[in-house]
Amino acid sequence: MTAVTLDAGAPFGAAPPSARPAIVTRGLTKRFRGGQVAVDALDLSVPRGAVFGFLGPNGSGKTTTIRMLLGLVAPTSGEHELLGLPLGEALPRVGALVEGPAFYPYLSGEANLRRFDAADPAAPPATARRRVAAALDRVGLTAAAGKRYRTYSLGMRQRLAIAAALLGPRELLILDEPTNGLDPQGTREVRSLVKEIAAGGTTVFVSSHLLAEVEQMCTHAAVMRAGRLVAQGSMASLGGGQVPRVRVRTPDTADALRVLRSLGLADVRADGPEPGDGVSAELGGHAPERVNAALVGEGVAVRGFTVERPSLEDVFVRLTGEGFDVDG
């Protein structure tokens, strides 16, 4: 599948910053010392207001990309832009969670947030206390605000990191694996938090390997493999590459194959060597109820009839090949 690009052809600076995509990269490449190419000519375009899922197997270059976006790692070549602004001006408007939480263990959750707020030259000190309290409240840590970070559980640490990303009003949130270490309850909370934030107009860029999560949260997605972008676009356009299949569970394999072929369905095949394994075919433009009626009308014993739409996982596995193995 060719990469689905949005408006990657538009040059930087063609429009005012607020009209340009939240994230644009052009040929972004990182070659680490030793020659390993972590990110290879990445052309990413994240539209404003999107909840953008950034997918890829471990080691595919997601975190290196995020580090380059935030100015932590210098690209070997290529360029990138956040919110249409130079990096120094964009970063105060960007909340980030990079590779898990990191705080001062001997400080309380609240003191930790004040520390990072002090590091942001754009954060007004007069409102620091209020903003820290609001961020803690947002992630449900108010009760633990005064406790030392050392005593926090993994889930609380992750929440504190999300709170740090919410310290100021943000136009863009970059969240690297935000649900790592959270229990199912916490995962749900993060998901609804992300939706809520996105509803307020903030663009959310979220890297994850949890495909179901991305499927539930995101409006757009990009898939990385071995440092290269293999696909990006809206969720609909990503899923559109695969057509739905009809799957019939029946002992009358031969008859079923014949009926499906006579109806004109493509890629008709038996799902296994044994009778009873069933048959499947691409549904194409056919109405599933008519296919079923035709099967029954021809005397095929239909025990099960399903239409399967490709999940993001199918798309992902097709694009990245070997699933979640670490890419060399």
Add this chain to the structure above:
Amino acid sequence: MSTAETRPRRTPGLVPVSETLRTAGRPAPPVAAGTGPAAAADAGTAGPIQATGAAGTSGVVDLAGTPARRFGAFWRLLGSELGLTFRRPRNLVMLGVLAGVPVILGVALRLVTDGMDAEGRGGGMGGLIASVAGNSLMLAFASLSFLVALLMPVVVSVVAGDAIAGEAGAGTLRYLLAAPAGRTRLLLVKYLNAVVFSFTIAAVVAVSALVTGMALFPVGPVTLLSGTTVSVADGLLRVLISVGYVGAGMAALAAVALALSTFTEVSIGAIAGTVVLVIVSQVLRAVPQLEPISPYLLPTWLTRFDGALRDPIDLAAMRDGLLAFGAYILLFGSVAWARFTGKDITS
């Protein structure tokens, strides 16, 4: 700033566009600093933010706003850094140990001199020790010359060597830089923090020694190393000069530790590296054949605060020392800056 930040990525034609946008959409600055963000205090839900700073004079959109605002933000970060340094239990323990040494030294000298009085005066006491027994102020000089050789350098190395490496090792560095603290700004804050700490430890040693000395030894006119006697006030002034000089020397050492700190994510490496450099320098100084290189070694100059004990004060020696400290700060400060601003943060 990193190469990523400095790489030009905007077409020249863009600047006026953003400038128009900025000036059009900006609220009155002084009030906005207080209320604008407060209105958006429910954090991330707020959509596109209103910039809070005043329109700068340069053609740059900048949330940090005016130079005054940026200056205030710098002090805020320095304040945060100082708060972290002076509240951290480890550092407080080190300050406590430094304060305790003059007390131990004073008590020991008192016991020794008492014993000698019983046997009949004098036998084998060194010049400085004899002076301490005779005058309380001298304990301050004795303590400084005792601690400046190793213990104070170790304590400074711990704080300055941990400055960048410690944040990198804990992972907090990436969040500070993404905040964005700014690399040059953060490095400057880290160094100024180490400088404040350097002068603080010199002052802590001196104050502890003065209090101990006044409790254990007679207070009165001070006999200097040159043999002349000065008043208590003059003596205190000379203690103050010594504290300033030793503080400056420790600040120079802090620059070395900070430079090493930018090369590693393991703070103990930067700390140990600095201490080893100090010890090696001491050893090299002790070799007579290596006399020519001794002016280039930091420990050579650290003990020169005794110029304040001469009459008149040996300004030439102290000036040379301060110049050496300045050279160290410039050299290692540049190394630290060059390394830190070009470094990939992968921790």
